[in-house]
Amino acid sequence: MRKLQIKDKQQLISTIDKNRIFILFGVIFLFMALFAPRFMNVFNLTTIMRTMSLNATVAIGFTLILVIGQLDLSIGTIITFAAVVGLGLKESVGFGLSVPLAVAAGGVVGLINGILVAKAKINSFIVTLGMMTVLQGTIYTITGGNSISLSTPDAFAISDWLAEMFFPLLTPRVLITIILVILASFGMRRTRIGRNFYMVGGNSQTAWLAGIDTDRYTIAAFVISGLTAAVGGILFAMESAAATLNMGNSSLMYVISATIIGGTSMAGGKGGVFKTFVAVLTLEVLYNGIILFGLGNEVKIFLAGVILAAVILYEAYTSYRREKVLGQRPELMKELERDREAAAASSS
Amino acid sequence: MKKLVKLLFVGLMLLTAAGLVFAGGEAEEAASGAVEGNLEASLAIDVSVLTAADGQPLIKLGGQTRPVPERPADPSALPETDPLHWWDMEFAGWNSVKTNIPESPKDGAIGKRIVMIVHGDHPWTTACSNGAQKVADAYDIDLKIMSPNWDLAVQNQMIDQAINERPDMILLIPLDAKTAPQQARKINRAGVPLILFNTLPSAEAMDYAIAWTGPDDFGQFRILSRLWADALGKEGGVAYVQHAPGGSPYFARCFGPISELSEYAPEITVLDKQAPGFEADKTMQLVSDWLTRFGDELKGICAADDSAQALGIFEALSKAGREDVIVVAAGNSKVGMDLVKDGKLYAITYQTAEGDGALAVKTAADWFNGLEIEPVRYLPQHMITVEDVEDFYPPQW
Numbered sequence: 001m002r003k004l005q006i007k008d009k010q011q012l013i014s015t016i017d018k019n020r021i022f023i024l025f026g027v028i029f030l031f032m033a034l035f036a037p038r039f040m041n042v043f044n045l046t047t048i049m050r051t052m053s054l055n056a057t058v059a060i061g062f063t064l065i066l067v068i069g070q071l072d073l074s075i076g077t078i079i080t081f082a083a084v085v086g087l088g089l090k091e092s093v094g095f096g097l098s099v100p101l102a103v104a105a106g107g108v109v110g111l112i113n114g115i116l117v118a119k120a121k122i123n124s125f126i127v128t129l130g131m132m133t134v135l136q137g138t139i140y141t142i143t144g145g146n147s148i149s150l151s152t153p154d155a156f157a158i159s160d161w162l163a164e165m166f167f168p169l170l171t172p173r174v175l176i177t178i179i180l181v182i183l184a185s186f187g188m189r190r191t192r193i194g195r196n197f198y199m200v201g202g203n204s205q206t207a208w209l210a211g212i213d214t215d216r217y218t219i220a221a222f223v224i225s226g227l228t229a230a231v232g233g234i235l236f237a238m239e240s241a242a243a244t245l246n247m248g249n250s251s252l253m254y255v256i257s258a259t260i261i262g263g264t265s266m267a268g269g270k271g272g273v274f275k276t277f278v279a280v281l282t283l284e285v286l287y288n289g290i291i292l293f294g295l296g297n298e299v300k301i302f303l304a305g306v307i308l309a310a311v312i313l314y315e316a317y318t319s320y321r322r323e324k325v326l327g328q329r330p331e332l333m334k335e336l337e338r339d340r341e342a343a344a345a346s347s348s
Numbered sequence: 349m350k351k352l353v354k355l356l357f358v359g360l361m362l363l364t365a366a367g368l369v370f371a372g373g374e375a376e377e378a379a380s381g382a383v384e385g386n387l388e389a390s391l392a393i394d395v396s397v398l399t400a401a402d403g404q405p406l407i408k409l410g411g412q413t414r415p416v417p418e419r420p421a422d423p424s425a426l427p428e429t430d431p432l433h434w435w436d437m438e439f440a441g442w443n444s445v446k447t448n449i450p451e452s453p454k455d456g457a458i459g460k461r462i463v464m465i466v467h468g469d470h471p472w473t474t475a476c477s478n479g480a481q482k483v484a485d486a487y488d489i490d491l492k493i494m495s496p497n498w499d500l501a502v503q504n505q506m507i508d509q510a511i512n513e514r515p516d517m518i519l520l521i522p523l524d525a526k527t528a529p530q531q532a533r534k535i536n537r538a539g540v541p542l543i544l545f546n547t548l549p550s551a552e553a554m555d556y557a558i559a560w561t562g563p564d565d566f567g568q569f570r571i572l573s574r575l576w577a578d579a580l581g582k583e584g585g586v587a588y589v590q591h592a593p594g595g596s597p598y599f600a601r602c603f604g605p606i607s608e609l610s611e612y613a614p615e616i617t618v619l620d621k622q623a624p625g626f627e628a629d630k631t632m633q634l635v636s637d638w639l640t641r642f643g644d645e646l647k648g649i650c651a652a653d654d655s656a657q658a659l660g661i662f663e664a665l666s667k668a669g670r671e672d673v674i675v676v677a678a679g680n681s682k683v684g685m686d687l688v689k690d691g692k693l694y695a696i697t698y699q700t701a702e703g704d705g706a707l708a709v710k711t712a713a714d715w716f717n718g719l720e721i722e723p724v725r726y727l728p729q730h731m732i733t734v735e736d737v738e739d740f741y742p743p744q745w
Contacts, residue, residue, distance in 0.1 A: 038512055038513060041512070043508070043511075043512045044508075044509065044512050047505055047508035047509055047512065050504075050505070050508065051501060051502070051504070051505040051508075054501055055501075140593065143593075145590075145593035145598065145623065146526075147524050147525065147526035147527070147593075148526065149525075149526030149527065149529060149550055149552075151529045151530075151550065151552040156530070156533065159530055163534075236501065240500065240527050240530055240531075241527075241529065241530040242524065242526040242527040242529075242530065243526075244500055244523070244524040244526065244527055245593050246498075246500075246592075247500050247501075249499075250498075250499040250501070250502075251501075287502070287505075288505070288509070291494060291505075291506060291509055292509065294492060296469075296495065297468075297469050297495050297496075297497045298469075
């Protein structure tokens with residue numbers, strides 16, 4: 001077998017780096033398929049798809065937020081807020097109006113976040129942390145501490161429809177998520193506006209010098225984040241036929257983890273919605289398998305932590321390696337080394 | 349390398365396709381456990397001899413059911429201080445219209461497979477699971493316990509996974525009363541027998557379950573509040589440290605006493621009610637604020653939790669030098685019982701965690717054995733005070 005040349009090695013490392021989330025997904029999926037009891041059947045795989053739907057939808061907007069180098073801690077409460085608005089208004093205006101209003105509410109929250117970050121120049125961590133608290137208070141105030149349920153035949157009918165498998169692995173809610181992921185992936189990679197988000201996150205000053213209105217892109221990212229969190233929340237609530245006051249709480253950490261595991265850089269300018277989607281799927285497959293093995297929640301938390309830590313360490317290592325070889329030409333270095341060796345040999 | 353990645357994906361897709369074609373929709377047949385004599389052997393098993401970690405009987409059935417008053421035409425139209433306002437929650441299940449409930453196989457509990465889905469990781473849950481396991485072991489039931497760690501999406505996933513396993517029964521603690529109907533309905537539609545337990549779900553959920561088992565939270569707090577009112581001399585200002593919003597304890601442990609005392613001790617006034625969560629420092633902050641705001645007007649505090657919340661309450665009272673405030677709480681954790689023993693907590697409710705899990709499994713076993721199941725089965729009611737607290741040591745959690 002031909003010995004790997006430096007260029008091949010670099011290509012190999014680069015390919016692994018670029019495709020690490022697919023490899024991780026493949027390894028975990030394969031392991032579960034081979035060893036987890038009852039993993040490989042339509043019902044279970046559809047369960048995985050159904051479960052990932054909420055966080056995958058929310059993660060679309062969150063990926064965009066990380067790409068522009070910001071943070072949105074309010075996504076969990078936007079999920080709950082949209083669910084409460086959507087289900088709370090259903091009795092008076094019907095789903096036809098309450099669902100768009102719930103999604104719009106998420107967009108408005110995102111707009112406020114965006115304006116405060118872009119125009120008032122307040123750190124996004126502070127802004128969205130504040131928004132999270134304000135929204136929590138608002139939710140408790142408008143609900144009086146009560147969850148909202150819709151135990152009516154029409155609400156059950158919509159709930160059943162959203163959860164019904166019409167094709168292997170697909171339910172309407174899962175399909176909506178997949179369509180949104182495809183649209184967002186395409187938009188970010190193949191359109192000028194989408195690529196501009198990467199420029200803003202990569203180097204906002206350069207982006208500004210290139211004529212990009214960075215404030216507008218920042219605001220747009222927060223609005224999209226609010227919208228996707230609201231869409232995820234209202235769809236989840238409709239399928240559950242209920243909105244609880246903490247239904248979005250666990251999504252925040254989950255989505256942050258998945259987005260980072262998917263390769264989106266917290267420094268901005270790098271990442272992608274499709275990879276985040278695969279990362280959400282990876283975590284769901286892992287969690288599903290853990291339950292099938294009959295293992296406890298502590299194992300789930302531990303393994304998710306191990307994966308996240310490994311990804312962060314790997315990121316740190318690649319960043320260190322990049323810094324180290326920045327500007328170097330490995331072929332020339334090798335040539336120089338050879339010359340030195342030859343000179344040393346001739347002098348001796 | 350790209351080829352390798354592609355190859356891996358193609359392999360995965362083929363594997364998925366093969367799984368879908370060959371294993372698709374195939375669910376494992378439920379272990380029937382139906383063998384000759386199984387029923388007879390199951391009926392002969394006596395679980396009343398089992399004891400919990402605190403030395404109390406693990407299961408105590410009968411004699412705990414309160415009379416159920418007639419349901420008002422519209423309970424929600426009544427004021428919150430009227431006990432009948434809470435009828436739908438307090439007596440949820442008693443007037444349920446059972447829908448699509450499977451017939452008991454009447455083939456005995458021995459060898460059955462049960463999936464128990466709890467709400468989250470907590471010392472209480474560990475004790476509850478231990479109790480369930482004790483009864484399961486007595487009947488040789490294969491019990492699988494799942495915990496979603498307070499995450500609704502994960503609990504929904506676990507319900508799907510449990511259905512996929514086609515067990516003989518699912519036992520469920522709904523994370524939220526309001527999401528329970530759709531969860532129960534899903535299990536019911538899948539044809540898997542269901543027993544709900546511990547937290548009270550919305551009344552509609554009861555239609556899809558064989559039964560609900562658990563503590564009579566409202567009933568317990570009605571008794572506790574009378575005891576508390578007597579200690580307060582049936583007058584003075586009181587405040588409520590509430591449970592997490594959403595679940596039945598949030599209402600039962602606050603509005604249960606409020607509505608009870610509106611009739612039993614109308615001179616007692618409610619100064620405030622807040623849900624600070626289950627952290628001692630937050631409760632301490634809340635109670636300190638109350639002490640500043642209400643001063644000597646505050647005579648009593650009723651807490652939804654006798655561990656972290658109780659610790660926070662007594663930390664605040666001790667800092668303010670207030671030993672006159674009479675505190676009662678829902679129990680019975682080690683922390684709570686120690687506080688009762690020290691004479692700080694006036695009374696706590698006896699709420700056996702092991703018994704909670706045990707009663708759910710026992711009810712499932714009774715159903716497999718073809719016995720008649722009441723729509724609601726309560727745990728025993730009892731108030732623990734300094735006089736009998738020693739009887740409940742060592743604590744279950």
